[in-house]
Amino acid sequence: MSPTPVNSAPIHPPVDTEESDLRVSERKTSAAGAKAVAISMKRSLAEQGVVKTAKNLLTMNQVDGFDCMSCAWPDPAPGERHTAEFCENGAKAVSWEGDRRRVTPEFFAEHSIADLRDRSAHWLESQGRLTHPMVRRAGGTHYEPISWDDAFDLVGTHLRALSSPDEALFYTSGRASNEAAFVYQLFARAYGTNNLPDCSNMCHESTSVGLAEAIGVGKGSVSLQDLHDADLIVISGQNPGTNHPRMLSALETAKKNGARILAVNPLPEAGLFKFDNPQTPRGMSGIGTHLADEFLQIRSNGDLALWQAFGHLLLAAEDRNPGNVLDRDFIERHTNGFEAYAAHVKDLDRDAVVAATGLTWGEIEKAAEMLATSKRIVNCWAMGITQHRNAVATIKEMVNVALLQGMIGKPGAGLCPVRGHSNVQGDRTMGIWERVADSFLDAIRDEFGFEPPREHGHDSVAAVQAMADGRASVFVGLGGNFSQAMSDTGVTEPALERCALTVQISTKLNRSHVVAGTDALILPALGRTEKDLTGGRAQRVTVEDSMSAVHASHGRSEPAGELLRSEVDILCGIARATLGADHLVPWAEFAADYDRIRDRIGRVVPGCEAYTEKVARSGGFTLAHPPRDSRTFPTASGKAEFTVSPLEVLTLPEGRLVLQSLRSHDQFNTTIYGLDDRYRGIHSGRRVVFISDADLRELGFADGDRVNLVSEWTDGSERRADDFRLVSYSTPKGCIAAYYPETNPLIPLESYADGSRCPTSKWVQVRLEPATR
Numbered sequence: 001m002s003p004t005p006v007n008s009a010p011i012h013p014p015v016d017t018e019e020s021d022l023r024v025s026e027r028k029t030s031a032a033g034a035k036a037v038a039i040s041m042k043r044s045l046a047e048q049g050v051v052k053t054a055k056n057l058l059t060m061n062q063v064d065g066f067d068c069m070s071c072a073w074p075d076p077a078p079g080e081r082h083t084a085e086f087c088e089n090g091a092k093a094v095s096w097e098g099d100r101r102r103v104t105p106e107f108f109a110e111h112s113i114a115d116l117r118d119r120s121a122h123w124l125e126s127q128g129r130l131t132h133p134m135v136r137r138a139g140g141t142h143y144e145p146i147s148w149d150d151a152f153d154l155v156g157t158h159l160r161a162l163s164s165p166d167e168a169l170f171y172t173s174g175r176a177s178n179e180a181a182f183v184y185q186l187f188a189r190a191y192g193t194n195n196l197p198d199c200s201n202m203c204h205e206s207t208s209v210g211l212a213e214a215i216g217v218g219k220g221s222v223s224l225q226d227l228h229d230a231d232l233i234v235i236s237g238q239n240p241g242t243n244h245p246r247m248l249s250a251l252e253t254a255k256k257n258g259a260r261i262l263a264v265n266p267l268p269e270a271g272l273f274k275f276d277n278p279q280t281p282r283g284m285s286g287i288g289t290h291l292a293d294e295f296l297q298i299r300s301n302g303d304l305a306l307w308q309a310f311g312h313l314l315l316a317a318e319d320r321n322p323g324n325v326l327d328r329d330f331i332e333r334h335t336n337g338f339e340a341y342a343a344h345v346k347d348l349d350r351d352a353v354v355a356a357t358g359l360t361w362g363e364i365e366k367a368a369e370m371l372a373t374s375k376r377i378v379n380c381w382a383m384g385i386t387q388h389r390n391a392v393a394t395i396k397e398m399v400n401v402a403l404l405q406g407m408i409g410k411p412g413a414g415l416c417p418v419r420g421h422s423n424v425q426g427d428r429t430m431g432i433w434e435r436v437a438d439s440f441l442d443a444i445r446d447e448f449g450f451e452p453p454r455e456h457g458h459d460s461v462a463a464v465q466a467m468a469d470g471r472a473s474v475f476v477g478l479g480g481n482f483s484q485a486m487s488d489t490g491v492t493e494p495a496l497e498r499c500a501l502t503v504q505i506s507t508k509l510n511r512s513h514v515v516a517g518t519d520a521l522i523l524p525a526l527g528r529t530e531k532d533l534t535g536g537r538a539q540r541v542t543v544e545d546s547m548s549a550v551h552a553s554h555g556r557s558e559p560a561g562e563l564l565r566s567e568v569d570i571l572c573g574i575a576r577a578t579l580g581a582d583h584l585v586p587w588a589e590f591a592a593d594y595d596r597i598r599d600r601i602g603r604v605v606p607g608c609e610a611y612t613e614k615v616a617r618s619g620g621f622t623l624a625h626p627p628r629d630s631r632t633f634p635t636a637s638g639k640a641e642f643t644v645s646p647l648e649v650l651t652l653p654e655g656r657l658v659l660q661s662l663r664s665h666d667q668f669n670t671t672i673y674g675l676d677d678r679y680r681g682i683h684s685g686r687r688v689v690f691i692s693d694a695d696l697r698e699l700g701f702a703d704g705d706r707v708n709l710v711s712e713w714t715d716g717s718e719r720r721a722d723d724f725r726l727v728s729y730s731t732p733k734g735c736i737a738a739y740y741p742e743t744n745p746l747i748p749l750e751s752y753a754d755g756s757r758c759p760t761s762k763w764v765q766v767r768l769e770p771a772t773r
């Protein structure tokens with residue numbers, strides 16, 4: 001059963017008061033440079049002070065330092081790192097955590113929950129670091145301090161009172177360490193549920209599903225070296241200048257080594273075109289490195305059609321030049337289903353491709369020629385590909401083309417989904433997954449001696465539905481900001497509020513703390529940059545990057561408060577209070593020494609044998625990936641699978657537009673650092689809609705007009721987000737863009753990808769209405 005659609009959702013949370021100064025300037029055509037360094041220093045000094053700034057920025061991404069929590073881009077090999085191995089946005093993430101301001105019990109005494117609900121997301125996060133465990137008990141108007149032990153008991157009491165463990169939900173945001181993740185999933189399963197929704201469900205789930213089906217492993221197949229050695233890099237649906245700035249260094253190296261770059265995006269993102277590397281004099285002076293050689297300004301959701309056209313054109317090129325385009329030997333030895341695929345794409349409807357992509361056939365041929373003439377292709381993608389209804393099919397279509405040319409398991413080539421949260425991939429490896437394999441559960445049983453539940457748990461969409469319907473009533477969030485990150489804010493917020501208990505393990509105040517259950521806990525955690533002295537010893541944690549490299553991370557800064565506890569310690573405390581002190585799992589021992597957790601990871605998690613020793617080595621180790629390592633494909637057939645998907649052209653009724661929701665340069669997901677989006681020319685405001693001049697003309701609007709966005713769902717329901725300023729921008733006709741999370745009220749909960757159930761954050765049908773102010 002699905003929750004009742006909301007016809008008119010208010011703005012959640014309120015708009016920041018500073019947004020009235022919104023200003024628009026020319027968009028930029030290059031990324032990083034001197035300005036980026038200046039900005040990261042200014043912000044860092046203001047928020048953290050001089051000593052902490054120096055300490056944090058110099059130990060970031062170093063072998064004996066902490067892993068930057070801003071994205072999952074890999075670090076160079078130990079000997080090849082710069083003294084300052086960070087980017088502007090990584091520095092922002094670090095200063096955000098190093099914030100000198102504090103959210104204390106006095107703060108909560110002063111601000112009622114009702115008051116906090118009326119504050120903007122930016123305001124909430126700007127109040128500083130959380131310092132004390134806090135509780136709001138049934139009927140209370142304010143959060144009040146609570147001791148750690150009482151907090152753990154409260155969770156235990158609620159969990160033990162549920163009639164089924166499946167009435168509890170254990171959400172994870174991708175910043176949690178491997179140790180915290182392993183303990184968390186173990187606790188959920190020992191308690192009796194696989195309800196482990198996570199931010200992957202909203203992020204690269206489509207990648208994990210598509211790759212698992214096609215090549216047998218749901219992870220990318222490249223190393224950083226492969227990027228450096230590639231002769232063609234394709235970047236689709238990704239804005240690296242903002243979201244993975246250190247990727248620009250890898251692209252620069254690749255360009256110097258002779259690579260070409262093909263970018264596919266509805267928007268001409270600055271970071272796709274030119275990189276002014278702040279590590280080099282050339283970059284600082286603004287000469288920089290040109291990146292994309294070709295740019296396909298594709299219509300939203302045109303990628304499936306584009307990759308079918310690439311397959312079609314590669315087959316045609318092979319016909320003209322036999323033996324020189326396809327890798328026949330690879331196809332023969334390592335793949336299944338070539339004939340059916342070839343028949344399907346040979347018969348392609350060109351007009352449909354042109355309609356879906358908005359590109360000319362000539363542009364597509366030119367790009368296909370780049371593929372046909374390259375020997376080492378790395379294919380990168382992110383949210384512009386995964387957050388669509390047909391995302392899984394699109395990803396498999398990209399794999400089809402890689403298989404045609406044998407671009408998996410050879411140097412300089414491969415599939416490169418670029419992950420988001422710094423440890424989102426590691427959390428999955430550790431078993432944070434509502435549908436984890438039976439073999440993983442068997443290993444838990446064999447190691448710990450209890451029988452884990454076998455029934456699949458709820459993903460993020462199902463979690464909201466279960467709360468909305470009253471089938472789930474305890475929500476625990478290990479990091480993250482579920483109320484803002486999830487689609488359909490007007491359904492998600494009341495769903496959280498229906499819970500008997502919500503528990504948020506967090507570093508800063510956010511909206512999910514104020515749309516809380518009847519009983520609500522805020523448990524303040526240590527961040528990645530901070531010293532962790534749990535159990536009286538200096539503890540380290542481990543993380544896995546987007547390229548399956550696993551390594552240690554330890555913070556050096558003084559914790560933001562004396563009462564803060566590590567995520568591992570908090571989770572072990574909850575587990576003991578729920579399951580009893582003499583449980584089959586030695587929770588106290590785990591919290592006292594994380595090596596004891598690592599020993600178990602080594603015995604349970606595939607590929608992590610001898611984990612404790614391997615992560616103790618400088619630089620860590622890389623997890624096995626059979627397709628990458630030996631062209632072995634662990635699919636049912638033992639071969640990589642070509643797949644056939646129908647060519648889809650998503651169409652829009654008259655006067656309607658497709659909205660994509662994306663990140664500004666000044667945010668980390670739901671955390672709004674500031675109100676600028678420098679590369680796109682937006683200053684002091686976030687409620688903007690990027691729209692083409694053609695659409696402005698056709699719809700009778702002008703740049704600067706204020707509009708309301710109304711989304712239309714197939715069941716006839718409508719959702720609204722009010723008062724956005726139209727900004728004339730370079731985007732294909734019919735395709736508009738606005739920031740997330742402000743646009744989440746527009747995305748119906750039922751609007752998710754086939755196969756992966758990832759919300760369709762990049763494709764929402766809307767109409768514009770003039771705003772009356």
Ligand SMILES: Nc1nc2c(c(=O)[nH]1)N[C@H]1C(S)=C(S)[C@@H](COP(=O)(O)OP(=O)(O)OC[C@H]3O[C@@H](n4cnc5c(=O)[nH]c(N)nc54)[C@H](O)[C@@H]3O)O[C@H]1N2
Pocket residue numbers: 070071072089203236237238239240242243244264265266267269298299300301302303382383384385419420421660661662663664665667668669762
């Ligand atoms: N500073 C910073 N770093 C971050 C984050 C952050 O918020 N701030 N978030 C982290 C996380 S969790 C993630 S998942 C990543 C996100 O990294 P990205 O995926 O780069 O994030 P988005 O801003 O969603 O950008 C999506 C891009 O896809 C394009 N796009 C949209 N629709 C389509 C389409 O149909 N086809 C194609 N080809 N392109 C399309 C958009 O124009 C945009 O350039 O970044 C991570 N790193």
Ligand SMILES: Nc1nc2c(c(=O)[nH]1)N[C@H]1C(S)=C(S)[C@@H](COP(=O)(O)OP(=O)(O)OC[C@H]3O[C@@H](n4cnc5c(=O)[nH]c(N)nc54)[C@H](O)[C@@H]3O)O[C@H]1N2
Pocket residue numbers: 125172173174175199200202203204383387420421478479480481482484485486487505506507508509510525526527528567661662663668669670671740741743744747761
């Ligand atoms: N419309 C739309 N919606 C989207 C997306 C989109 O592109 N468009 N993107 C989706 C994607 S890709 C993702 S990954 C999700 C993100 O969803 P989440 O991961 O749930 O959200 P974040 O904004 O990253 O979480 C921020 C909060 O995490 C907490 N936090 C930060 N650091 C730590 C830490 O070290 N420990 C702990 N315990 N807590 C910490 C802070 O309290 C902070 O307020 O959003 C998704 N939602």
Ligand SMILES: [Mo]
Pocket residue numbers: 199202203204419420421
């Ligand atoms: Mo993400």
